[in-house]
Amino acid sequence: MPLLKGNLHAHTTFSDGRRPVAEVVARYRELGYDFLAITDHDDRIGDDYWFNIPTGDDRMLVLTGVELDYRPLSQHVGKIMGDRETLYVLNHPARYGLNVKQILYRIGVISGDGLPIHAVEITDTGAYQAQHDVDLIRLPKIATDDSHLDDEFGRAWVEVDAARTPDSIIRAIKAGDFRLGFAASPGARALRGFDLLGLSD
Numbered sequence: 001m002p003l004l005k006g007n008l009h010a011h012t013t014f015s016d017g018r019r020p021v022a023e024v025v026a027r028y029r030e031l032g033y034d035f036l037a038i039t040d041h042d043d044r045i046g047d048d049y050w051f052n053i054p055t056g057d058d059r060m061l062v063l064t065g066v067e068l069d070y071r072p073l074s075q076h077v078g079k080i081m082g083d084r085e086t087l088y089v090l091n092h093p094a095r096y097g098l099n100v101k102q103i104l105y106r107i108g109v110i111s112g113d114g115l116p117i118h119a120v121e122i123t124d125t126g127a128y129q130a131q132h133d134v135d136l137i138r139l140p141k142i143a144t145d146d147s148h149l150d151d152e153f154g155r156a157w158v159e160v161d162a163a164r165t166p167d168s169i170i171r172a173i174k175a176g177d178f179r180l181g182f183a184a185s186p187g188a189r190a191l192r193g194f195d196l197l198g199l200s201d
Helices: 021-030 100-112 166-175
Strands: 004-010 035-041 061-070 075-081 086-090 119-121 156-160 178-182
Touching: 004 021, 004 061, 004 075, 004 086, 004 166, 021 035, 035 075, 061 166, 075 100, 086 100, 086 166, 156 166
Parallel strands: 004 035, 035 061, 086 119
Antiparallel strands: 004 156, 061 075, 075 086, 156 178
8 A cells, every 4th residue: 555645734824824725625626636724823813613614625625723822831742633533742942942851751641631642743834853853752753844835845744554535644743654755854764664674773
């Protein structure tokens, strides 16, 4: 089964992105992505947000998502939904200047409050953050664009070993059955392999 290339963190004019959702989807389709999660900010979206995210087509799946602001810690958490599965991601810890101990603390607090963190971003707007790509963080580590602007599309992605359904993709992320790709991140390999292919760093 071919790997599916996707981005799990993208913004549109529903919140603070620069392009409307149809243009964002079209751009990722042009870049050869197989799936994309739209994750606009929960404190900026309108009531009609959920009804205006397209489902995609036979070339690219669009996953419904939102970026939550976990206010007790001012920590962004990505929530990506399938039909039955939900993925919670601790977003861009590098942006907050967090060290590993602080990341683990936040994971514990947020998970204890009912948002079970399943993965951690090791990118900040697509730039690889090696200090967070460590075994002490015992969760799958994903790469995303967190795209808002045109030059942020296609910087970082996951390639997932999964069937072409939202639930299968989410289950594969939770299980760590993926590898990471980076277009131009200093210090990162062009493709970082995980367990599914038996690759090592």
